[in-house]
Amino acid sequence: MLDECVDGNHFTRLGLDPLQPYDHDAAERAYLELSRALHPDFHGAADAALQERALRNSALLNEAWRTLEDDQHRAEYLLELHDPGVLDRHKKLSPQFLMEAMEVSEELDDARTSGCQETVRRIAETARQEIDERMKGVADACTATIKRIARDEPGRRESRPAQLLSPHDWNTEQIAVLLHQARVYRRILKDTEHIG
Amino acid sequence: MSEKTGDVVIGIDLGTTNSLAAIVGKDGPRILTREDGAALIPSVVSFLDDGGHLVGEEARARSVTHPRSTVHSVKRLMGQHLEEVRRREGDRLGYEVVATEDSELARVRIGDKLYTPQEISALVLREVKRVAEQALGHEVEQAVITVPAYFDDSQRQATRDAARIAGLQALRIVNEPTAAALAYGLDTSREGTVVVYDLGGGTFDVSVLKITQGVYKVAATAGDTHLGGDDFDHEIMDRILHAVRDHVSATATIPVEALQQIRLSAEGLKRQLSERQDAHLEIDLGLDEPIAFRITRQEFEAAVRPRLDETLACCRAALKDAGVTPDQVDEVVLVGGSTRIPLVRALVEEMFGRTPHTELDPDRVVALGAAIQADVLSGGNKDLLLLDVIPLSLGIETVGGAFAKLVTRNSTVPARATEMFSTSVDDQTSIEINVFQGERELVRDCRPLGAFKLRGLPGMPAGLPRVEVTFLVDADGVLTVKAREQRSELEASIDVVPSHGLTRDEVKDIIRDSIKEARSDFAARELIELRNKAHNLATGTRRVLAMPEMPFTDAQRKDIEDDLARLDTLSKGEDVAALREACDAFGDKTQALADQAIGEAIKAELNREQSRLPS
Structure with missing residues (x-):
């Protein structure tokens, strides 16, 4: 669960098809569920390397959510995914x-x-x-x-x-x-x- | 809760006026109280002439008699420059705030010693830790500490450093309004949108939270780290001073002791005005007659109204950032001592069109919430998750002093941003990055967090190195910076020069010094306890001596009086060992006396009873 989040893009991170209309409710469900799994609060007992990873993955997840929840940012992100630098x-x-x-x-x-x-x-x-x-x-x-x-x-x-x-x-x-x-x-x- | 005592994590509300600790036990969260049952520990430190110090109620009592050596409201100094403190507080603090040659950071000067606000806060935290340990019966090393949501990076760092100095690991820095929401949500498992309006002794925060299935997600927060009860006291204080000036010559300086007395009186009047329509005060400055001062609730409300309007503006800003209108808010929660002011309640109620929640004691709710988060971190509670935000945008200085935001305000933490940097001259081996926090367009209007210097870049033609700098804001809202040169795969080392905080080495030095001081702290506490003990012994003995039925000989009485006089002299001194010995010896002696007294008292009582019995 910890590393699934790193690969792919912001859409797949939240289990979404980038080309389907944006499903806010599905995105939110996935975001909250993944937050529970990744958040550093639940990895306090883990070793330093694992804690560091929890922190990074959690930050990445938050970035994904923030990008997708905003229409403009989501569209720009989608476009750049297809054609970097466009x-x-x-x-x-x-x-x-x-x-x-x-x-x-x-x-x-x-x-x-x-x-x-x-x-x-x-x-x-x-x-x-x-x-x-x-x-x-x-x-x-x-x-x-x-x-x-x-x-x-x-x-x-x-x-x-x-x-x-x-x-x-x-x-x-x-x-x-x-x-x-x-x-x-x-x-x-x-x-x-x-x-x- | 974890059974191993070593893993116990407590929640601490480190307040401007009071501090306190709480823990989640079998029956839910509870406040850890002092030996005498008191929960609130005044966040006041008073330094004694012998190098020791007092914390809490005993220190607060010295505010008036020893204003220059008694430090209150130190939270307002955390991570601040001297000029900022001077501008905001004027001369009302009573103690001396200075800067040093090599740092503009505000420090407190007591006699010839300088203390950072972190060190003073650490003394408060150490007292909180002591109270918690005494209440729990074992050591405590880890804590969740709350800070105002609107604290910036340097103020958060300063709080973390204070904990380190106090021998506590701050497992998490939690925002006060968020903690309050946790405490309120616990028994009802609310869902929906909640606004927390938190007006404390020194700071104001408002947070908008969305609660879904145990996830407390902060949608937006706004506030002012220098707006609170202290400012309302100042309003009254200024009016009292005005009244005093009418009676003394305009140029007369008011002694600092009187100033502190007036500050405390102002606070008292403020409290009274929450219950009554007007409040009075007589100020005795040793003139022919005392100066009478009267203030009505209406006058007080008019005086503080502009500041309260600022809090409402913050509420509107937070709602807007959260994308919520007032009628979409399901619950409003009031936190902080200043929300006892009736006008505050009325204004909040008017703004949101609903009666705010005030069921939990506004002075305790934050500590309870901190304990709940502590329980989550120690693995005791797996249902709750807190997703908080960074209150102010983080960014870097770009060409022409412009501010480029990298992490925008109200981003959920942990948050990250990466940025590419390169060199501008050939063979340049270091790059300096200036980091700022704020919402304005130019860095000169934002708060400098520090200069990050990337060193050890491989010598290359200008513009060729590609240094990827990662800014990572952790769940405490504290920034760390890492850099990597991509062509050489070299990890660039970073020197951080904090603008408003202490360097790692400074914190280490302070911790080393504080271990030395712990000894004198201990001695100071023992001295106080012994003085109390001597006082109690003396009072009890005198009561026994005064009993008419006690059959003491004159020689016995003389002997006891001599002992009492000696105890009194020792109590006034600083010799802990001698006082301890005298207390012990006198205690043994009076134990026999007490037995005799109780015997006599019972005999006398029995005689009385018998004489009343019908024969």
Whole structure:
């Protein structure tokens, strides 16, 4: 039990299929159960090396949980699993998108100065919509890819359900851009909370 | 609970005002009390002229008579720089806080000796350990010690060091509100979302916990390590001082003894105001007439309201971080002595729309929770699991003094983060990493934890070494750093220079010195016990002498009076051996006297009874 946690990725650590829709309840059950097995509290009597391992594995498990519980972090992690470095390679956002985001940001600054709560609330709502739209885009791309594979290559996923896709299966660049854009709006949303 | 006494783990609440220990026995958790039944040990240390010291109630009693050598609220000094202490406490502590040439760390100066807050805390812990050992009848070496959830890394390290110095292994540092939740959850096995509002003598914490099948997972915590009952006392103190200033010349300095008396009086008034609408005080400064001071509950509430509003802001922040709204909270628990203030209860009730739990004594609940966690660690309880969080983000300094967070606040511990570093000039063999804790964007606004210097890197062209540095926060919320150069597979060694703590060598030195001091501690305690014994002997004897039915000859009386006078003189001195001998000798002598007295008393009583009997 101690070392199962080290191999694989954050999804498999919690017994999840990376490409299925995220099941919060199943993830939480697995997380709590594994915590009981791995947590240093229950390995106090073990030798130093084992205690050290309990500490590391427990930290890794907590990292897995923290990553998966956040929609943005989970999507970014999934993408990087398939295509390491893709987020870094596609950091540059289109001038058009940046312009739009900047306008929203400036409007928020003005609302902050004038203390207009109504505008702040409206911007927060817009930011939420923009984020949701992009996260839906990511989820749709994922679902469409899996459907296509099921149709074109029957048996490929069924034989190894938790296996990752290859970067060629889908457009990871496009997803990276969506995730970067979502991040920008996340920051704006956070700023609205600081003011409100 | 473990049967082997050597493995016994106790829970200790090391508080700003009071400390106490608890243990889980066959019938559940219970407080370990002193010989006289007292549970709370005032976290006060008073140093005697002969080099010895007192801890607890006896030390507290000296706050007014010996303010310069009596240390209270040392928890507020833990892991702090002198300037931070000066800014917060002003001159209200009564004892002298200084820094040294080579360290800005706050230290306490008593006469010509310097003590770190860790050493003073260790003296308190040693007394707690002694009380626990006396209550249990065997030695105790391991403990779970609680700290405010909002304690940062250096304050946690300082607490761990204090335990080491006191001869205790701190198996776990547990957050106070989390411990309280454990104590409350024990009998009811609650499920759901619980908020713990913990306002103690010196610190405030709020924690949001989600409890599922025995797993207590902290979702978020917030707080202020310098907000508590002491601050409310200060508000009253300032008002008393204001009243005093009206009667004495504006430039007159108020003696430190009077200041400490006023501090204690302020605390007393505060307590009264929890029961009544107003409270009075007469201050006798030796002027023509005493100064009358009156404060109403309303005035007190107005004075502390801004600080209480800060606690509510913390509650909102913690709820937000936990992703919970007030109406999703199932239970609210109040912990800490300051939650006895009616306004605190009213504000918390208003915020969460429900009556908070106050069934358990707010002064004891944290120790009970610590004992429950101690039971888990010693293998006695396998059903409970505590998943706590790191209260403040941890990170490193990057280009231009920016703060790069590696482990964000409210991450469940143990937590880890890895970061790659390289060199900037050819053949560079060391890299310095500055670690900070806080939530701001620039390191200058965060708290420096220390400088980690990676040494022994192989000489390579600039940028070529790839040093993977792992930051690991353990279940105590304490950071350790490890580094490995990936190309050479070399484990880089790390020198840690703590910004707010003691180095390992300093702790070792203190432990060595404290073993020497243990002897004088023992002597100091024995002296007190002997003085008490002499006092009791004298009182008892005088009572016997005063009995009309005692048939002592004048020579006998003279002999006893002489002995009493000698005992009195010895009690005032410091000669432990002579006092012990005199007590023993006098005890033997008076034993015979006592037998005779009881005999006479019974005879007299019988005579009275018989005379009342109908003949």
